[in-house]
Amino acid sequence: MGATIKNVIILGASGSVNSVAIPALKELDFNVSVVVRPLSKSSFPDYVTVHKRDYTTEILTSIFTGQDAVISVIAASDVTIQKNAIDAAVAAGVKRFLSTEYGGDTSLPEIEKFTPFAQGKKEVFSYLKSKEPEGLTWTALYTGPFFDSLLEIGTGLMGWEIEDYKATIYDSGNQRYDATNFETVGKAIASALTHPDITRNQQVYVNSFKVCRNEVIEGLERLLGKKIAISRASSVEIAERGRPTIANGEW
Numbered sequence: 001m002g003a004t005i006k007n008v009i010i011l012g013a014s015g016s017v018n019s020v021a022i023p024a025l026k027e028l029d030f031n032v033s034v035v036v037r038p039l040s041k042s043s044f045p046d047y048v049t050v051h052k053r054d055y056t057t058e059i060l061t062s063i064f065t066g067q068d069a070v071i072s073v074i075a076a077s078d079v080t081i082q083k084n085a086i087d088a089a090v091a092a093g094v095k096r097f098l099s100t101e102y103g104g105d106t107s108l109p110e111i112e113k114f115t116p117f118a119q120g121k122k123e124v125f126s127y128l129k130s131k132e133p134e135g136l137t138w139t140a141l142y143t144g145p146f147f148d149s150l151l152e153i154g155t156g157l158m159g160w161e162i163e164d165y166k167a168t169i170y171d172s173g174n175q176r177y178d179a180t181n182f183e184t185v186g187k188a189i190a191s192a193l194t195h196p197d198i199t200r201n202q203q204v205y206v207n208s209f210k211v212c213r214n215e216v217i218e219g220l221e222r223l224l225g226k227k228i229a230i231s232r233a234s235s236v237e238i239a240e241r242g243r244p245t246i247a248n249g250e251w
Contacts, residue, residue, distance in 0.1 A: 005068040005096060005193045009033040011055075011085050012074035016149075017102055020186025021071060022048060028190045035063050055081045060088035069096040069193055076100050082124045090134045096196060097138050099128050102185055105142045107203065132201060139192045139199045143185050143206045144178035151220075159213075159233075162220070167228050170235045173214040178207035 008030045010018055018034065025032050026047060033049040036042055044050055053059050055074075064070060070089050074081050082100065089097050099121070104111070106118040107125065128138050150158055159168030180188075188206040192199040217228050 005030070005196050007031045007033070007067045008069045008071060008193060009035060009051075009064065009067045010071045010073060011035055011060075012072065012078075012081075012100075016182075017073040017185065017189075020183050021073070021189045022186075024183075024186035024190040025193075028194055030190065030193065033063075033067070035060070055084055057084040057087045057091070060085055061091040064088050064092035064094050067092065067094055069098070070094050071098045071189060072100045073102075074100055076118075076120045076124075079120045079123055083127055086124075086128055086131060086136070090131050090136050093135075095137060096193065096200075097128060097131075097136055098189065098192065099124055099138065099140055101125075101140045102143055103146075104144060105203075105205070107140075129201075137196075137200045139201075140203045141185075141188055141192060141206060142203065143180040143188065145180070146182045146185065147179035147208065147211075148181045159231075165224070165226055165228050166231070167213075167217055167220075168231045168233050169213050169217070170233050170238070173217075174212050176210045176212045178205070179209060179211050180206055181208045184208045 008025055010021060010032070012035075022032055022034075022045065026045070031049075032047065033051065034044060035051040035053060035055075038052045038054065040052060051063050053063060064085075070085060072082055072085055074085070086097060101121060104115070104118075106115070106121040111118045125140060128136075132138075145158065150160055151162055159170065161167065184206065188204070192204055217230070221228055
């Protein structure tokens with residue numbers, strides 16, 4: 001890639017990912033800026049340069065000029081804004097663009113049938129890759145579920161109801177998956193920019209560990225000193241029940 005990445009700007013930095021990305025970038029001595037909407041009430045550390053502007057291609061081109069990398073944490077549903085940002089990055093001569101991914105691998109075939117937001121991510125990712133001939137490189141980070149955040153929320157999301165000492169086991173509960181603690185997501189973003197040649201035009205898969213649901217429940221019971229009430233469900237049946245809801249746009 002040649003030159004190193006030093007100046008980094010986060011687009012849509014009022015979201016939760018910025019809370020771990022910004023300190024991780026600062027720790028590795030990146031110069032950090034953010035761009036948020038004019039009415040945003042988000043606050044940032046003193047070392048962050050804040051741009052409160054609209055997200056048009058013209059305005060973003062001006063803001064992105066002099067930046068080495070753009071990190072998008074805009075909502076996946078904001079396809080037009082992300083495309084504006086990609087066009088602006090090309091026009092401003094930005095070297096690297098990280099699209100809004102962070103989570104499951106939305107490049108998997110037909111995943112949008114189960115997670116509708118994946119369709120927008122796929123569209124943006126395809127558009128981003130189409131800009132390679134114009135000199136813009138990209139990195140897509142896939143982290144799996146934010147493990148500690150899900151447990152902290154504990155309100156039934158993905159079957160965890162920690163405050164009520166309840167959980168749902170899907171199928172056998174022995175299926176292992178990639179899980180990433182939230183802080184690791186920020187470190188992965190910063191690390192990807194620290195090694196731009198390795199992560200150039202790459203889908204990068206990150207985890208803190210591999211675990212299965214039964215192991216998590218066992219660990220929680222030891223930690224909490226109390227048994228977790230278990231419900232059991234079939235992932236296939238849940239998917240089938242959810243299809244009509246998804247089709248109606250209720251997700």
